[in-house]
Amino acid sequence: xxxxxxxxxxxxxxxxxxxxxxxxxxxxxxxxxxxxxxxxxxxxxxxxxxxxxxxxxxxxxxxxxxxxxxxxxxxxxxxxxxxxxxxxxxxxxxxxxxxxxxxxxxxxxxxxxxxxxxxxxxxxxxxxxxxxxxxxxxxxxxxxxxxxxxxxxxxxxxxxxxxxxxxxxxxxxxxxxxxxxxxxxxxxxxxxxxxxxxxxxxxxxxxxxxxxxxxxxxxxxxxxxxxxxxxxxxxxxxxxxxxxxxxxxxxxxxxxxxxxxxxxxxxxxxxxxxxxxxxxxxxxxxxxxxxxxxxxxxxxxxxxxxxxxxxxxxxxxxxxxxxxxxxxxxxxxxxxxxxxxxxxxxxxxxxxxxxxxxxxxxxxxxxxxxxxxxxxxxxxxxxxxxxxxxxxxxxxxxxxxxxxxxxxxxxxxxxxxxxxxxxxxxxxxxxxxxxxxxxxxxxxxxxxxxxxxxxxxxxxxxxxxxxxxxxxxxxxxxxxxxxxxxxxxxxxxxxxxxxxxxxxxxxxxxxx
Numbered sequence: 001x002x003x004x005x006x007x008x009x010x011x012x013x014x015x016x017x018x019x020x021x022x023x024x025x026x027x028x029x030x031x032x033x034x035x036x037x038x039x040x041x042x043x044x045x046x047x048x049x050x051x052x053x054x055x056x057x058x059x060x061x062x063x064x065x066x067x068x069x070x071x072x073x074x075x076x077x078x079x080x081x082x083x084x085x086x087x088x089x090x091x092x093x094x095x096x097x098x099x100x101x102x103x104x105x106x107x108x109x110x111x112x113x114x115x116x117x118x119x120x121x122x123x124x125x126x127x128x129x130x131x132x133x134x135x136x137x138x139x140x141x142x143x144x145x146x147x148x149x150x151x152x153x154x155x156x157x158x159x160x161x162x163x164x165x166x167x168x169x170x171x172x173x174x175x176x177x178x179x180x181x182x183x184x185x186x187x188x189x190x191x192x193x194x195x196x197x198x199x200x201x202x203x204x205x206x207x208x209x210x211x212x213x214x215x216x217x218x219x220x221x222x223x224x225x226x227x228x229x230x231x232x233x234x235x236x237x238x239x240x241x242x243x244x245x246x247x248x249x250x251x252x253x254x255x256x257x258x259x260x261x262x263x264x265x266x267x268x269x270x271x272x273x274x275x276x277x278x279x280x281x282x283x284x285x286x287x288x289x290x291x292x293x294x295x296x297x298x299x300x301x302x303x304x305x306x307x308x309x310x311x312x313x314x315x316x317x318x319x320x321x322x323x324x325x326x327x328x329x330x331x332x333x334x335x336x337x338x339x340x341x342x343x344x345x346x347x348x349x350x351x352x353x354x355x356x357x358x359x360x361x362x363x364x365x366x367x368x369x370x371x372x373x374x375x376x377x378x379x380x381x382x383x384x385x386x387x388x389x390x391x392x393x394x395x396x397x398x399x400x401x402x403x404x405x406x407x408x409x410x411x412x413x414x415x416x417x418x419x420x421x422x423x424x425x426x427x428x429x430x431x432x433x434x435x436x437x438x439x440x441x442x443x444x445x446x447x448x449x450x451x452x453x454x455x456x457x458x459x460x461x462x463x464x465x466x467x468x469x470x471x472x473x474x475x476x477x478x479x480x481x482x483x484x485x486x487x488x489x490x491x492x493x494x495x496x497x498x499x500x501x502x503x504x505x506x507x508x509x510x511x512x
Contacts, residue, residue, distance in 0.1 A: 053370050055235060061366050064243070069360040071246060072329060075261045082263025084353045087327055090265060091348045094324060094380050097317050102385040106307065108316050109391055110134045114189060114398075117196055128200060129271055132318030132402035135391060139193050140184065140300065145395035148180035149302040149420050152222065155179070159462040163454075171232040176219040176449055177459050179466045179474075184300055184422050185217045186471065186479030193398055194296075194426045201273045201295055201428075203497065208274030211429035211498035211505075213491035216437050217482040218292055219450045220423035223299075225310040225413050233411040236315070236373040236383050238325075239297060240290045240403050241281040242365035245326060254279035257326055265323035270404055274497075277430050282452070286368035290452055292427055292436040297407075298400040299421035307389030309415030312399060315386050315406035322404050325371075328378055329362045330354055337379070346380055373406055381406070400426065429488060429498075434505035441484040441509070444471075487511035 054061050076083045101108060110127045112120035114136055121128075128134050155178045156162055164170030175181065184190060194215040203210060225232060244250030251257060254275040259268040273295070282289035305311045315321050332354045337345045344350060363377040375383050387408055390399055399421075401407055413419055427433055439451045445468065447460035459465050471483060480486040488502045488511070506512070 053234060053237060053372060054366050055372055064360040064362060064365075064367075066360060068243065068246075068362060069358060071248070072358060072360070072362075074248075075246065076263075076330060079263055080353060080355075083261070083327065083330060084263075086260075086263040086265050086323075087331055087351070087353075088348050090320065090323055090327065091346070091351070091380055094317075094320050095346070097320060098382045098386045101316060101388060102382075106389050106391045108388065109314070111391060112136045114139045114193060117193065121196055121200070125200060130318065131316035132270070132405040133314045133316050133390070134197070134400055135393060136193050136197070136398040136400070138396055139189050139398040140187055140396040142395045145184075145300065145302050148184060148422065149224065149395075149418075151180045152178050152224070152302075155462070155464060158464060159459070162459075162462070163456070166231045169226065169229070169231070171225045171229050172221055172223050174449065174454065175222055175459065176453070177444055177447060177465055178222075179464070179470065181219070181222065181422055182466050182471055183474050185219070185424060186475035186482065188476060188478065190300065190398065190424065191215060191478050191482060197400055198295055198426050198428055201271050203274035204269070204272045205274040206495045206497055207500075208277050208497045209431055209501040209504065210273050210277050211488075211490070211494055211501045212273065213494050213498060214429060214478070214488065215482055216292075216427045216429060216433050216484075217440075218294060218425050218427050218436075219440055219444065220425065221453075222422050223420060224302075225409075225419040227310075227413050227415050227417065229310060229413045230411060232310075232409060234409045235411075236313075236387060236406050236408045237364075238371040238373070238404060238406055240294070240370075241283070242369055242371035243362055243367050244279075244281055244283050245365075245371065246329075246362055247283060249280060250283055251279045251281070257322075260323050260326050265319070265327075268319060268323060270318050270322060270402060273428065277432070284368035289368065289370075292433050292452065293430055294403050294425035294427050296400040296426040297403060297405075297423075298398060298425050299423050301393040301397045301399065302395050302420040302422065303418055304392070304394050305415065305419045306392035308410055308412075310410050310413030310419030311393075312390045312401075313387040313408045313410070314390065314401055315381065315383070316388065317386065318402055318405060321381060321406055324380060325363070325373060325378055325406075328380075330358065332357065398424075429501045429505050431501065431504045431508065434508040437484045437505075438509050444468075444483070484509050 108131065110124045110131060112124060112134060163174040165172045198212050198215060201212060241250060245257065254277060256275045256279050259265060276293050282291040330353060331351050333345065334350050334352060364372040364374065373383065393399060436451060443450050447462065447465050448458040449455060471485065477486055481488050488506050490499050490502045
């Protein structure tokens, strides 16, 4: 059951206008103003990034209620034998691939040059689809990217009330609308990189209402992690909800993972955008839970950073890892690890379908929080060796990972200088994303956090906070469209589904 939220609107509700608006439809600018005033941005309580994860907030993970056991049984009912056989195929494959990852380390991550983006994408496309991660070099000039951090630090100096995690010696800041964030999100090079990467995705149904020809902006936080920090030690996790991945009124609305639950994980396509259009990623109105479809998560580097220096780790095995963490709740070991060698404990022969002994547990999943993973809960992922660092990056490099990719951050920052990034994902045009963009646009104008994030005053009283005129002076038409300040335009390559998505999005945002 979806928990009601005052920040979630149906298409009818979010488009509902006062009678006065009916009288001013001949004035699109005034009409948009009325629409913006009628949309509530969000009403979440104040908080920080720790509220998104049980491990960071220090909370407990209580047993899931009976309905999740009923859900698990229904997902595999009638094809239990196929699911069991698929598990037996999956474990040996995982074992082989994990060894390859452990041997190659960061070298396994595809690296592209922005100057040769088209050629590199054509050459590396299969590897990016397998790994689910990539780094694009030199997207923004190094000097410009370095200046972003300096400007942010000055903005923080002028606004010492800015919320952050942790409260003492903060590393992750609740900033969404600083001038460097605005300039980076609107930068033509970044928009081009986002657009080209987005086209790695495809849609199995040409009528699916999703456009891959342009990206929509998503306002996320930033990190300036100092040497020696061990507080922002976020372990392996996946954003975009947790229990929703199994729920029929979550990702099940788009049948995203049906092939996996039917015992055919080899047929599961992580890059099918059509299945994600109707998926719901936030059924519990969690702080930081993502309700916008982000094809890739990403960050833009503002510093030189390499492994063990407070950077990102990823599990570069997208399809197999996804199949594993979704099927794991249906299986149990015959003997526990203390009674066996590691090799024997992980052996397929030691794992059986839980059947009548199945519980409600969805390992690492807690409603309203991100999905977390751990060696004791997900042993076959061999996270100690399959989580690898991103390659060394410098200011202006853009790092991306598929929305289902397992990722983490260094437990300790052992470097000599800060590890600083702007979180910037890649989002396509869909009806759901347009509803979010409208609310986010209002948040920008008010200076409050975006609808997905903890609420409060945010930057509404911050000194030198950018306004609409600042955005317009630092963004071209493509950038303004991404922010929702100009009408979206269909590309020649857009099919019927994409054009439908753009038409609906324009009406939602206020461009009839």
